[in-house]
Amino acid sequence: MNHLTDEQFEDIMQGEVSPPAHLNRCKDCREHLVEKQAMAEKLRLAFRSVQADTALADRIRRQLNLTATVPQIAEHAERPWMHRLHRRLWSGLAAAAVLLAVLIPIGLYLTTASNASAAQAELVKIHQRNLKPHSEFYNSTDPEKLAEYFKNKLGFTPAFPCIGQGMSIRGCCVAHFRSRIVGSYVVDTPQGVISVIIVTDTPQSIGMTRMSEQTDHGHTFWSGSFARCNMVTVRLGDYSYCAVGEVPHEILAQLLSRLLP
Amino acid sequence: MADRSEFESIALEHLETVYRAAVALCGNRQDAEDLVQATFVKALERFDLFEAGTNCKAWLLQILRNTWIDRLRRQKFTEQALPIAEELIAEAPHRDETVWSNAQDLLENFSDQQVIKALSQLPDEQRLTLFLIDVEQFSQEQVAEITDVAVGTVKSRTSRARTALKKKLISYAKQMRLMGGEK
Secondary structure: OOOOOHHHHHHHHHOOOOOOHHHHHOHHHHHHHHHHHHHHHHHHHHHHHOOOOHHHHHHHHHHHHHHOHHHHHHHHHOOHHHHHHHHOHHHOHHHHHHHHHHHHHHHHHHHHHHHHHHHHHHHHHHHHHHHOOOOOOEEOOOHHHHHHHHHHHHOOOOOOOOOEOOEEEEEEEEEEEOOEEEEEEEEEEOOEEEEEEEEOOOOHHHOOEEOOOOOOOOOOEEEEEEOOEEEEEEEEOOEEEEEEEOOOHHHHHHHHHOOOO | OOOHHHHHHHHHHHHHHHHHHHHHHHOOHHHHHHHHHHHHHHHHHOHHHOOOOOOHHHHHHHHHHHHHHHHHHHOOOHHHOOHHHHHHOOOOOHHHOOOOOOHHHHHOOOOHHHHHHHHHOOOHHHHHHHHHHHHOOOOHHHHHHHHOOOHHHHHHHHHHHHHHHHHHHHHHHHHOOOOOOOO
16 A cells, blocks of 8 residues: 655645545555644644734844835835926936936935945844854954954954953954955943944944033944944944944943043 | 834734744744844835835845845855755655554643744744744645745645754654654
8 A cells, every 4th residue: 555655745735736535545644644734723822822022023024124214215206396397207218317316315314324224234244243152253352462453354453442340352254245255343241242343434334323422532332233233334444333232322332432542 | 115103003013923944944033033133224224115004024024034144145044944954854754654543642742932942943934934834823825925935835844844844843852752653
């Protein structure tokens, strides 16, 4: 007697085919089918308890709000006079020029916003990778050795924060950000682990929003969030120092303020 | 041109499904949330390519899968996800398996978390396929489209996933002393 094949079982479970007569005769196959169905049901029920945190939806909406001006611009573009202009588009080159003048900046804006989101995601990935032990991570708490490491790998020495009050540097690493090699170091703080990633991009170009007016030292803090991580960035010379971690923005800003001359 | 408000109304409606699929892939909530967020960002970028009236949920899950694979590649964990490696896993004919005579009763003993954990230990493509078939109840054709393989592969992959999941649960059952020396 030929038993049912795995493929036939799958088709039966999908309701693709009627159960073949063999099932009536074969207890073995019937039991297999019952078992498979029971497991499928158990799996389905197990995921009923899995629900996204409401904060996740908010975070995603916030993230998408990076392009929040788009609907406003689109709405503006679809005002009645624009509708009329659109209808007459075929009749005049001038109308086409107006439309292009509106659409091109929107397109550029969208591209920039999307790139900014991707940049923040990359920063968070670098931070997450820093948290897991891996062979490329250089373990050292000695700022001089870390400076030497960066000098060799990147050709420059970044600023390090004044350590103390429960803060210590764990080590550093180089990583890829926007297809370029960048440096980062990890700081243990009483509030949590923070990565400081040094990039050449400006805070605006990586989608950060202004967090504060200029400090006494003439610096401005910029902030962002991705997944569970918060980010604060400050521009020092030719580099942006991005502090990333699952800690409040204020703690990140506090750490970065220790970098300031 | 991506319309953000349209995107929110069409795509965000499927957040729960995308999130559950991410949990199935990642095995933990934190990574799942990160993956979901990255998926929606990518989806917005590509929203121009989405054809109105088609299955948005399947489209999002396709992006989720691709994002997940990109991450695995970047993290140099590809060996866990290579389809070839998966195909090479010896599959014992079901005749050699022991059937749980009391499958439903036995399964009652496992918590949701244990079942999800067992699923998360399966090879990447197997767990996504089984999740899409059993939990989201997609058709084999839809899963083939989402996972970019032939329908026949979906069937064999689902079957292998069931066998692998059962093995994981048997191992839990033994640890919980729900089973003795049964295979």
